Amino acid sequence: MNIGIVGLGLIGGCLGLDLRAQGYKVFGVSRRESTCQQAIALGVADQASVDLAILAATEVIFLCTPLAAILPTVEQLIPYLSPNTVLTDVGSVKAPVVEAIAPLWSNFVGGHPMAGKTDSGIEAAQLNLFALKPYVLTPIATTPAAAVEVVEKIARSLQATIYHCRPEEHDRAVSWISHLPVMVSAALIAACMSETNPDVLVLAQQLASSGFRDTSRVGGGNPELGMMMARYNRQELLRSLQHYQHHLEVLIDLVEQENWIALKQQLESNHLVRSYFIDE
Known part of the structure; x- marks a missing residue:
């Protein structure tokens, strides 16, 4: 099977390495010719080009661009696609992407491999990044079952753990465990930098x-990923931020009131339920 990858950053690079290791022939597309040459040299792609026409012979295409570039990329791709070509993306927000792409291309399957690294770029690509990690597929009522099966088969070859849900359910869930933590963590850094005593800082x-x-x-x-999460999952992120703000205010009140018993009870509860999210 010939597989295309548009966007040869970290995720696209890791996909290319894994897919080639599974015996697929990979065609990559990047905005920069230097990245295309690098993809070939690193073994990410068999062939790579800045021209989307290289993907005309592919049967499945992974869209690994930033969220804002997914729709214009599909619009540019359509002239080169056969009717049976399956498109899928790797974006961290699903509802707006599916709503935009599904009317343009029936064989589109929303996807989100939930794996990553601190490092970015094709230079950070590695084998087996997706192994044992969640890979979410978000088909809708009009998504052909055959297209879903194709993407699921490929995702399983990456040794990922497959989940199916509606796009809206995905976006609400990731607002809690992915997008909210980014904003909370960003606020922590900014708060620490607000220390006015330079010696203490x-x-x-x-x-x-x-x-x-x-x-x-x-x-x-x-920073771009964080901004895109907020922009494309705005309502769900605001909802989770508001809930977080409420719980933070509860903790502030307990400390202000010196209610150490209630604070300990809250911390004990947090200690117990954390295992529902993270298995260590």
Whole structure:
């Protein structure tokens, strides 16, 4: 099977490495000729070009561009596609993407492999990034079952764990466990930088260790990704931020009132339920 990848950054690069390892022939497209040459040199793609026409012979195409570029990319792709070509994306927001693309291309399957790294770019690509990680598919009523089966088969070859849900359900769920943490983490960094005593600020920076590293990681990541999450999942992110604000205010009140018993009970409850989200 010939598979196309548009967007040869971290996710596109990792997909290319894994798909070629599974025996698929991979055709890559990037905006930069230098990235295309790099993709071939790194083994990410068999062939790569800045011209979308290279994808005319592919049967499945993964759209690994930023969220804002998915729709214009599909519009530019359509003249080169056969009616049976399956399109899928890897965006972290699904409802607006599916709403925009499904009317243009019936064989479109919304997708979101939930894996990543702190590093970005094709240079950070590695094998098996998606192994044992969630891979969400968001077909709608008009999505052909055959198209879903094709994408699911490929995702399973990556050893990913497949989940199906509606696009709206996906966006609400990821607002809690992905998009909200980015904003909370970003606010933590900004709050720490608001320390007005320069000596204390320097000391805090010198003392920062694993706790700060873990809680600040996503907030200090790719700014464009964070902005796109907020822009395209705005309503769900606002909803989760407002709930978070409420719970933060509850904690502030408990500390102000010196209600240590209630605070301990809340922290004990958090300790117990964290395992529902993270299995360590």
